Amino acid sequence: MIWRDWNLQVDVDQVLRAQDADPAALRRRRSPAVDVAEEAVERGARLLEPAAAFVTAQVEAFRHGQLWLDGGARLSGPLITRRLFSSQYLVAAVCTIGPRLEAEVTACVDSDAALGVALDGFGSAAIQVLGTALQAKIRADSEAQGLSATAPLSPGYEGWSVLHGQPQLFGLVDAAAIDVRLNDGMMMVPHKSISLVMGLGTDVVTDGDPCDFCAVADRCRFRETGGHQVRPERCRA
């Protein structure tokens, strides 16, 4: 299934945080970098083409450390084992803000690095907003059916490597329908895209957030500046 009807609202503070900056400190210093971020919000908003592709599959069994899905697909990895073992259904999704913003960043960065990097920050903030909205929609839909959802898991988290996880996930979702593909290094193109799975069920593990599974959480400047939206109170710890 494809969703294209997203209304993404990205503000200046999110753009600054996506550049690892503390918005309050920049405003205190009256830095022109805030004006550049404002320009990036204005220009970037016109370049967004948000879309999400997702699929829901029934979990047939969990055996030998693998999640067996209806239709024969399997997911595996220590993180999958730990978090999804009690799921009745699996939602796999890919979302993107499209290629136009990235093209603008490339065009801009040589002539005006400050604006180019701010636009890149806008793109990072926008895909995070889209990812959060996508998770919220999956949760709302599952709750309507009386099911709970696990935390979202993405290839690249500890226990589910990019090289292992991305082919598994892209084998389930029709990401080509929203023009997202993997390159040889299993990176998504367009770059500002997110892939994730969530387990659904009546007795799933619902605690945890992406910072719990992230290999660089202890040195993440985005986290230090309060950038993550999922559970901001954790990020400011």
Next chain:
Amino acid sequence: MGAIEDLHEAVVDGRAKVAAAKTHEALEAGADPDSLLNDVLMGVMAEVGALFQAREIFVPEMLVSARAMDASLAVLKPYLVQDATAQKAKIVVGTVKGDLHDIGKNLVIMMLRGAGYDVTDLGVDVLPERFVEVVRELQPRVLALSALLTTTMVNIKPVINAITDAGLREQIFIIVGGAPVTQAYADEIGADGYRAQAARVVELVDGLLAQAS
């Protein structure tokens, strides 16, 4: 405060229009253009780099400072004698095969160009053979390789191997950087240098080249 002090402050604060106006003012007051470049602007950018390194300012602030320096430089350029704008050593920079990240690489390029180096940017997802081809053609003193992911940093070593196999390794310093790269990894793959922050790349390159001369 005089125009030179105002120029200094405008560049640190990232105020491009003020920096351009104060450069005009300083020139009209008789300031030496070469001195404005070498003593004021280069000094300010080193100061900004040090502030960033000390985590007292953030990336966007460093970038608006660079923008203000460019505005000042645009005013200065017609007044500079040829030698003052002569660039330092050639450096080739690129993100290795499979990796599409370029923001960190672009910051490194900005710092190096700000310090006067002649930088060629090969972009992202660059194959080892392309690095060899450009190194052979341009004969740079330094090759800077970037990777942002653990899955792509393994593609740095094949570039070093390709440079070695082409008989070009002795003439060039190879430096590496990117989020997953560490000093230990740089040592393991035979790189000549590594820094965790883009702001420290100039210090690294200056040091390597000084050591070689």
